[in-house]
Amino acid sequence: VFNYYFNKLPSWRWYYKFHYAPFALDFALYLNENDSISFSSDTPILPLEQLLSVLPPHSFNNIPSKLAHFVLSPNSPILHYFNTSFKIDINGENKLYKGIPLLPNIDIDLLHSFVFDLELSLPPSDFKRNILLPFNILYVTKNSSLPLFSKIQSLYLSNSSLIFSLDSSLDLSLSLSSLPFSLFLFFLSLPSLLYGLLHLS
Structure with missing residues (x-):
């Protein structure tokens, strides 16, 4: 956790494989049996794989329609990950949304293989x-009227190499690479700042 926030992401593929958080005793027993914790070097999973890892079927309008069709076809090898009915453990809570959805863990290698076999058949x-x-990349529409857009734009217009045209529907793209730490803190506060700006306008 400290590496994730203060150094770099130690692994793109490691994940917590359980539905419930560990007890402090679990940490103590694990650390007592393991002298060190290490992760293998890996790379981020691809964007469409990331979307398939988190989106439920009723949100598949956010992925290519051809890919969604194959995911939900009866012969799909990953169909069982996208059940529309599943158990929710209320776990002592009094509201359904506070419960824990008992969903299966996705086999990322199987998911990668599935997307890899299909991606060449997708439209360009x-x-x-x-x-x-x-x-x-930060995607914005041309002549955006969002109050925060002009503030973000002014941070990057001083370097013209950061601006390039992607296509007619996404007219302006701003690279956010190599952010100084002060700007990193600024972007951490964007949700509350955006809320305030929208309500002041």
Whole structure:
């Protein structure tokens, strides 16, 4: 956890495989039996794989329609990950939304193999969505009226190499690579700042 927040992500593929948080005793027993914790070097999973890892079937309008069709087809090898009915453990709570959904853990290698077999058959625009870029991009519409947009834009307009045209529907893209720590803190506060700006306008 400390590595994640203060150094770098130690692993893109490691995940907590249980539905319930561990007790302090579990930590103590684990650390007593393991002298060190190490992770293998890996790379981020691709964008469409990330979306399939977190989206329920009723949100599949956010992935390419052809991919969604194959995911939900009767012969799909990953169909069992996208059940529309599942158990929720209320776990002592009094509201359903506070419960723990008992969903299966996704086999990321199986998911990767599934997407890899299909991505070449996707339209070029969808294929481009599944490429990892060496920098982050902020997508905005042309002449955005969001109050915060002009403030973010002013941070990057001083360096014209950070601005490039992607296509007609996404007219302006701003790279957010190499953010100084002060700007990192600024972006951490964006949700509350955006809320305030929208309600002041």
